[in-house]
Amino acid sequence: MARVLILGAGVAGHTAAQYSKKLLGKGHSVTVVSPNSQWNWIPSNIWVGVGKMGKKQVIFPLAPVYRRIGVDFHQAKAVAIRPEGDEADSTPAVDIEYTDPGRAGQTERLRYDFLINATGPQLKFDMTEGLGPDGGNSLSVCTYQHAHDTSEKLKDCIQKMREGTRQTLVIGTGHGACTCEGAAFEYVFNVEHELRDAGVREMADVYYLTNETELGDFGVGGMNFAQKDGSTVTSAQWMGQMFADRGIKVIDSAHVLRVDPGVVHFEQLDGSVGSQAFDFAMLLPPFRGVDMKAYDRSGADISDVLFAPSGFMKVDADYSQKPFEEWTAEDWPKTYESPAYPNVFAAGIAFAPPHAISRPQQTPTGNPIAPAPPRTGMPAGVQGRTVAETIAERIKSGDWSHKAKEASMADMGAACIASVGAGMLSGSAATITMGPIVPNYAQYPETGRDQELTQGELGLAGHWIKRLLHTMFIYKAKGLPGWSLIPE
């Protein structure tokens, strides 16, 4: 019997667990370690953050699902990987620390034959003084609880406007090295819609504060959208028009220096330093890998063998740190296998990207204006499934060096749907699709992307798709009949 151990039960880890069990059946064990008892469809946290959905609509308990499908579940966090085992036993292992209230603080060493690290991001609010909801002065929608708390603050804000007090709302990124600008864009778009819906839009000043050097960069160097008349519109022009139409003011190229109560201080690429007072600020944190160590058999620290300095896991990518001008789509990982330990994989946000896609820049004082590559849900799910398939083939064939399956972000598309409104007829959405995520100039010499797949559209259809995806992905994650027919 082979043992597959999966760290993390988010999009990548949970998908990997479902496919591993489906492909391997009862003859092999699949174990998931994750600190939260709940699964969360994070993209819908945006709707929780404006009060359009309750937090219970975006979560469900993991334990009953895993019990039903035959996956062992430990509500715990992984703290160390021992890919060579320990002095007593050479079987690879992971040290875990329970977060389950019944066993909180207890530790255990779990052995594995194959390991999937799908631990996602660590939310690094502490990289900016005063950032974040826990002890800081800004709000977040990164977790369902953050999003719920943020929606309460938004309600207060709307109430104050109804009572005649003008309010300033600042939404965006809380550090120059943030990723996930798509989520910030979706949130500002939703908040602006809520203010109009509540009849208080004219009482609000809405700012979008971003580390992008121009709107629509999204950490992918922007996009070109082909128009029906054969012309091209850049994502910067497209988004600029949308923001102008909605009266959303933009502070771009900004690294947040500090968030004081009611004031955000920032430095921009040209060195200018500014401050913006606010009544409500939702600023996303930068990400890094979760805190995990790695040790060799003798107990020596080999964390730098498994992990990049960002804390994300090194996989089959080119990490040679070549100049920005020289990178190619080929540098991006395909199999997500650790070069040091071929039975260790990282899927989703947990793997270390080889380089930035948007040109990283610095302010005169050395602060980063460097939108990091986006780490979206579809690639995370596809990577989780692909890695599970590789492992299942290796276990079933008995050939543990069997060629790995591939899923490169230089071949994969992504979509960002900023959908507003709750009704099927009254909703609307700004839908951006791109393919591939990592520009591939060898295949698409002009823009690096397939113009058929790279589009920006405003309308009701995107709203329907987003609402449908919410229902479909939660259905799939619950492992209900036919779940594997729903694509990632």
Ligand SMILES: Cc1cc2nc3c(=O)[nH]c(=O)nc-3n(C[C@H](O)[C@H](O)[C@H](O)COP(=O)(O)OP(=O)(O)OC[C@H]3O[C@@H](n4cnc5c(N)ncnc54)[C@H](O)[C@@H]3O)c2cc1C
């Ligand atoms: C507000 C917001 C909106 C978004 N909207 C979209 C969208 O519209 N479309 C889209 O495609 N993407 C969107 N994304 C991105 C999407 O949520 C991520 O791409 C996706 O969640 C990544 O999946 P993952 O499995 O890598 O990480 P996660 O889903 O974050 O999962 C990580 C898992 O690891 C667990 N974990 C953490 N530490 C440990 C540890 N030490 N040991 C074991 N387990 C651990 C966590 O508890 C979690 O279960 C959004 C993100 C945010 C924040």
